Amino acid sequence: MNTAAAEATTLSATELHAAATVVDGSTVIELSDAHLDRIRRGGVTAVNHTVTKPYVDTATALRQVNRCRRWIDEHPDDVLLALTVADIQRAKAEGKEAVILGPQDTEMIGVDLDLLGTFYDLGIRVLQLTYQRQNLLGAGCGEEVDPGLTHRGRAFVGAMNELGILVDVSHCGERTGLDAMEVSETPVVVTHSFCDVLSPHIRAKSDAFLRRLGEQGGVMGITTLSGFLYYPDAPSRRPDLTRFVEHVKQVVEVTGGVEHVAIATDYDETWTEPMRIAQLQSIARSTSKEQQNLLGDFGWNERRAIGMDDASDFPHFTEALLAGGFTPDEVTKVLGGNWLRVLGEAWKPGDR
Template sequence: MSSNTDRRSFLALGAGALAAPALASPALAWAAGDPIASMIVVNALGGLENPNDPTKRDRPFLDARALADARASGQTAVNVTIGYVSGPDEPFEYSVREVAQWDKLVRDHPKDLLKVMSAADILRAKAEGKTGLIYGFQNAAMMGKDASRVDIFADLGVKIIQLTYNPANQLGDGSMAPENRGITPFGREVIERLNANRVMVDLSHSGQQTCLEAARFSKRPISINHTGCRAVTDLPRNKTDEELRLVAEKGGFVGIYFMPFLNPTGHARAADVVAHIDHAVNICGEDHVGIGTDGGTSQIDDLKAYESRLAEEIAKRRASGISATGERPDTYPFVVDLRGPDQFRKLAGLLRERGYSTTRIEKILGQNFVRHAQEIWG
């Protein structure tokens, strides 16, 4: 399908043409034990790495297990974080280099991966049994002082750009910036460029005032691709009802993550994910909520061995000033009982037990993101 598929054709495809060949309907899929076989599943922020691989590498790498687990999970597409987030590297150069490195991974694995350049490519990934890779930045620091750099990254196929990470940058304040200031004049320039280039504006890590001002300023709907609900768990990485409601009213998308911030203890469970999805649906409506797990589909095999590595990682994040309230050495950055290749199937089952219809589950697992992507990317 061409990238300029019109809206009517796109919706027709989404409604029927992509049902899995062996399971022609969601009802049959439930009966056969694979509730997501015929669904489009989009992880609005996730990963593909194998966390059990101890090898240190200076570039992105995908091994056979990571690719197999992604395929087995039923995931259609995932927004993978590339480019600069923090650290000593020059942000612009580092980000350009990483785009090139991910392009090479796609070329090296043509049977497994497809670079997503349009909403139609998500449907194509489903039809071809591949994992669609959506290139996304989690920090816009690589813009430097030049908003026209948005044009460069849009041409390179970056489809999502998050304005800030946890600290403040030249565009606005992150969720951990204590001043809670709003968008800067340069941030407005960047948003205008993102709108013009049809790049998705993501406000996941933004502070409250930055999020609200950006959502109001943007001429196109914005997204919060991975977050929780502050009314359920009062932590700064979670979004207030005011933010969630505004994003939905402007036609945007909210993805709920599988992170420790979903529970005040830091030990989130699958029930917490469902509770936050429930709240988001109540505030935003069922057409604006999805998932952005902030994790991959390969689970960690030895959690005890992982805990020592996690303590080191948390210490580094704190030292560099990018850690968020609620991150601790004893809190896993995932939900223990909702991980691995079956995580999306388990979530579908839990939502069904909660009384969600198959249609609503389909929306949350992927259709709402696809609708938003069609609106932004065309």
């Protein structure tokens, strides 16, 4: 055992969390002082922020990126734009939040590789190929049929590799996601999902998919939304962080290593209770698989797992992982080390 490892074993949960580089693999941040306060209290170093809303057009997406960039510029003492792994490490050293720009859709780009380059220049470093529905690249998990990655989708993934954008397949259909892993020269990630064998769902990933993800060197972030970590035999029972740890252990077992699992709350800080009510009303009028109620019937105050109400509760992840039998070194990897590793492999050498 090296000296660093020996020291790690003596740290308390609080000290271990404070020493770690903590990353939320997927969230929608509120551009506000309240967000910054939650992040500070939670000891979070970096977030992958869904900077553009799914299905928006190009002009709207550009405005949304611009708004976030201007907010970052206005808070230089608190926030920085993460373009490299070194930026995240600098944020940790300086006590700032590193914001990674990671849209969950490509419809604002289509198959225009020049436009993809423009979004890269604006700071996009993680990009999900599809959202729920079919687009020009491939199928979303909300489609009845998934024919896989299209020819243009394959070229698009190659262009992402060349630029240095991490390929995200969280909302992709299974065939599309597997095709992306076949084509990509760097590891593919599932920034935010969970295990289908434990909580069957169109947004979950099968063991076969996870096995291939591990072989390809990828990472899956486990969400803590109640509707995703639900218990099939008691669907109305609100999950807690013990349930989160069960999903983490499943990924470790199937992929063969703790290196392939991480944290991604999938929390939208801009969402409100009236917005959720309106969404449910819209779902009730729809018959498509894409529009089904993905988050279950949990009430507004129960929509997130017990112990993880918001980013200020991030230290509870460290406590739960230690209680679940993970070593301090393994906990550090799940908290953020695995995200740093896969980002470093995907981003261009000059950007690491």
